[in-house]
Amino acid sequence: MSDQFTRMKLGPSRRRFLQTVARAGGAAMLPASFGMGEAFAQGANDTLVIAAPATPQGLDIEFDVSLGSIDSLGALYEYMLGYEKIPDPNAPDAQREDTSVHADKPNNMALRGRLAEAWEVSPDGRKATFKLREGVVSNWGNPFTSKDVKWTWDRKFNAKGQGLFQTAVLGLTSPDQIKIEGDHAISFNLDKPSPILLKQQCNLANPIYDGTKCAAVGASDDPWAINFLKNDSAGFGPYRLSQLVRGQQAVFEARSDYWDTKPAMKRVIMREVPQSASRFSLLQGGAVDIAQFLQPREMEALKSEKNVAVDAVNASYMIWLELNAKIAPFDNIDVRRAVNLAIPRDEIIRTIYYGYADPQTAPMPYIYPMVDKSFFSYQYDLAKAKALLDKAGVGKGLSTTLSYNAGDPTQEPIALLIQTSLRQIGVELTLEKLPAGVFYENVTKRAKPMIFYLDSPWTPDPGYSLYLYFNSKSYVNYSNYNNPAVDKLITDGLATLDNSVRMPTYAEVQKTLMDEAPWGFIAYPKYTLARKANLKGFTYYSSNNLRFQDFTRS
Amino acid sequence: MLAKLRLFARLALVRPRFAAGYVIVVVVTILAILAPVIAPFSPTEADSLSFLQPPSSAHVFGTDNVGMDIFSRAIYAPRIDLTIAILGTGLSALLGGSLGALVGYYSSGQGIRVWLSFALMRAADVLQAFPIFVFAIALVASLGQSIQTVVLAIAFVNAPIYLRLMRSQVLSIRSMRYVEASQVNGLSDFQTIIRHVIPNAMGPVLAQLSINVGWGIVLTAALSFIGAGVRAPTPEWGSMIAMGFQNVVTGQWWPSMFPGTMLAVTVFGFSLIGASIEVLADPAKRRLLLTDVRLRDIARAAKTAKRASLGQG
Numbered sequence: 103m104s105d106q107f108t109r110m111k112l113g114p115s116r117r118r119f120l121q122t123v124a125r126a127g128g129a130a131m132l133p134a135s136f137g138m139g140e141a142f143a144q145g146a147n148d149t150l151v152i153a154a155p156a157t158p159q160g161l162d163i164e165f166d167v168s169l170g171s172i173d174s175l176g177a178l179y180e181y182m183l184g185y186e187k188i189p190d191p192n193a194p195d196a197q198r199e200d201t202s203v204h205a206d207k208p209n210n211m212a213l214r215g216r217l218a219e220a221w222e223v224s225p226d227g228r229k230a231t232f233k234l235r236e237g238v239v240s241n242w243g244n245p246f247t248s249k250d251v252k253w254t255w256d257r258k259f260n261a262k263g264q265g266l267f268q269t270a271v272l273g274l275t276s277p278d279q280i281k282i283e284g285d286h287a288i289s290f291n292l293d294k295p296s297p298i299l300l301k302q303q304c305n306l307a308n309p310i311y312d313g314t315k316c317a318a319v320g321a322s323d324d325p326w327a328i329n330f331l332k333n334d335s336a337g338f339g340p341y342r343l344s345q346l347v348r349g350q351q352a353v354f355e356a357r358s359d360y361w362d363t364k365p366a367m368k369r370v371i372m373r374e375v376p377q378s379a380s381r382f383s384l385l386q387g388g389a390v391d392i393a394q395f396l397q398p399r400e401m402e403a404l405k406s407e408k409n410v411a412v413d414a415v416n417a418s419y420m421i422w423l424e425l426n427a428k429i430a431p432f433d434n435i436d437v438r439r440a441v442n443l444a445i446p447r448d449e450i451i452r453t454i455y456y457g458y459a460d461p462q463t464a465p466m467p468y469i470y471p472m473v474d475k476s477f478f479s480y481q482y483d484l485a486k487a488k489a490l491l492d493k494a495g496v497g498k499g500l501s502t503t504l505s506y507n508a509g510d511p512t513q514e515p516i517a518l519l520i521q522t523s524l525r526q527i528g529v530e531l532t533l534e535k536l537p538a539g540v541f542y543e544n545v546t547k548r549a550k551p552m553i554f555y556l557d558s559p560w561t562p563d564p565g566y567s568l569y570l571y572f573n574s575k576s577y578v579n580y581s582n583y584n585n586p587a588v589d590k591l592i593t594d595g596l597a598t599l600d601n602s603v604r605m606p607t608y609a610e611v612q613k614t615l616m617d618e619a620p621w622g623f624i625a626y627p628k629y630t631l632a633r634k635a636n637l638k639g640f641t642y643y644s645s646n647n648l649r650f651q652d653f654t655r656s
Numbered sequence: 657m658l659a660k661l662r663l664f665a666r667l668a669l670v671r672p673r674f675a676a677g678y679v680i681v682v683v684v685t686i687l688a689i690l691a692p693v694i695a696p697f698s699p700t701e702a703d704s705l706s707f708l709q710p711p712s713s714a715h716v717f718g719t720d721n722v723g724m725d726i727f728s729r730a731i732y733a734p735r736i737d738l739t740i741a742i743l744g745t746g747l748s749a750l751l752g753g754s755l756g757a758l759v760g761y762y763s764s765g766q767g768i769r770v771w772l773s774f775a776l777m778r779a780a781d782v783l784q785a786f787p788i789f790v791f792a793i794a795l796v797a798s799l800g801q802s803i804q805t806v807v808l809a810i811a812f813v814n815a816p817i818y819l820r821l822m823r824s825q826v827l828s829i830r831s832m833r834y835v836e837a838s839q840v841n842g843l844s845d846f847q848t849i850i851r852h853v854i855p856n857a858m859g860p861v862l863a864q865l866s867i868n869v870g871w872g873i874v875l876t877a878a879l880s881f882i883g884a885g886v887r888a889p890t891p892e893w894g895s896m897i898a899m900g901f902q903n904v905v906t907g908q909w910w911p912s913m914f915p916g917t918m919l920a921v922t923v924f925g926f927s928l929i930g931a932s933i934e935v936l937a938d939p940a941k942r943r944l945l946l947t948d949v950r951l952r953d954i955a956r957a958a959k960t961a962k963r964a965s966l967g968q969g
Contacts, residue, residue, distance in 0.1 A: 399903065453722065
């Protein structure tokens, strides 16, 4: 009876309250839903709307190489040189950079001038002189001169960011090696010839800044405009930054004073949509033109959509396991070999990547010149793996930890497949899921015995790629691999322009690396793009980024 | 025992939702205990040939994206979820309840005890203001990802609740005559607290325990969802939902739907148990409930008598 009284006392008012809340909530949802639709609805045909995992956190390549940032670079900045484009053999609507060796072309490369109109490399390969294009202005209206190139490369020495690697890999030790030869001429003077000097002028990591603007905004307390370039741009690219609201969107407007062909897409909206399922839905519903970095399963599902096209091209991405040579048991070469024999690559590519990857069979991207896949000998063989573990004296009850990135949805299932496979040969893996920030901290600290890594070397050159990951002094040598003979071969190959010398040198390096297995070689994920079917012009770049100026609408 | 079971059955008929709660929790507990016997597949072995299979006779709940059987994992999961939730909640009740009793008993008067009580309450404020996920991630970063870390996270976050609950109860109880009497009889403060104060303050704490166990299960699942919980491939509802939810948009709904449903039903069961304990622990509400039971018994007896008289007539 008391409960009935209680219901009488509270029920009607509680019911009334709940009804009121429901009505208010529904009313509040309506404008929000219209607002959302409006936010995502496309305007004119010359507006490109991209659903991206993240907006640029910083616009300065010196300190930020995150996904949103690298897509912005190609729009805001221009480079000294670029590669010629060729049709992609796997995607009929797509093009790609031609990074192959061409013995019949100048410098054996298919290059085209961008900010550099012409160039000449001295016979000894130690000096490259660039004649710069006249009549180019920055997004701040400042004319492009050799001072801008000089300022850009001086900054690499002084800003203490990734630019130090860019100078080191060229053998540059002083800013004095970059000399102004005239208002529109500049030279790079090296102690030793470098086969990647011209390639580095195409590298996304080496944009040319408007030195005049940067010097003006930097003043004495920020002479290298670090604070300015984090949030704005000063470059010669086809777009200018119109709006940046981190966590929400970035808007780019095409420049009417751009020196080259004006982009067809006058306006680009990069909207942050962290979940790939949401990006998938937006593209499926026609609310965006491009949905970046969808999961392989989602790409597969989009193939059947009428108004959507899916491009998948061979790329410079590699995913591998860093087997830390300074932490047991991976200080033992036979254990590393055993792990490689027990990685179920075909299963991973079928189950996790849905075929949008190829097995990794070399220690460098398979699309780069001089890659040699003939040394791969780790076809799946558990018996051989077990025998190697026995030989290493760890045949019974070996256990270790495999760490992976919680922010990468492919890594956990790959880890599970590897764990199941290794369990069959008596290796018990404890899987350690790390939040993204903690994950990268552990990678750079080289703190874990076994950890995933997904990366791509941006310059399509064997010396660049192998130096980056396997030179014992390289910051990115996260597996602590140390072989002085390999160091010498890599360095020798970076000091000659003669491809007839480079090729066998790097073949020897690759043979040694495959034999000594500093990595657990897994796969070459393809670069995939899900876009509206009427959006054309996709071009694949070895830096794995989009350039908005490529796109047109059919 | 039999009489108590009969009473429980009669209570259940009057309040079927209470019974539902107990049934749910008992069923989930039995599943957890018998999982090694019932589960048709290993809950941690991947089988890439069977990935993302829909529900079928071979895999009742289907398989996930690495081919693990979802039914097997879903019934193994309560072993982890219940263990973590019960341990974490128990630890928080022990820690928070003990401190709350002390704080409530000594919160007036003078001396260092009063200041310590004040300091503890402020510390509880700080702890309670801390976002649970930030706190859990910080714990994982420092202690590593493990079941123990999750238990600690739950214990620390919930302890202030019991501290406040026990404190508020003790504040009213400590002025009771029986507490005075125990002091007059020469019992120490500690003995008084243990024998007379805490037992009489336990009612709301017990009710809160059940609800917090349900909340602990949700928290465990949520921490696993964001990667700060148990390690893969340990079967746990939250991590199963995390692995599976991205498949929903491409039509593979089963990897997250089944563990999500089991999670929701289990938490609901604990909430119902908490509601029943709240009634049974409160003397006034318990009297009313028993009155309802008696009224029902009287009505049944009257009905039976009427049928009997009509039959004879």
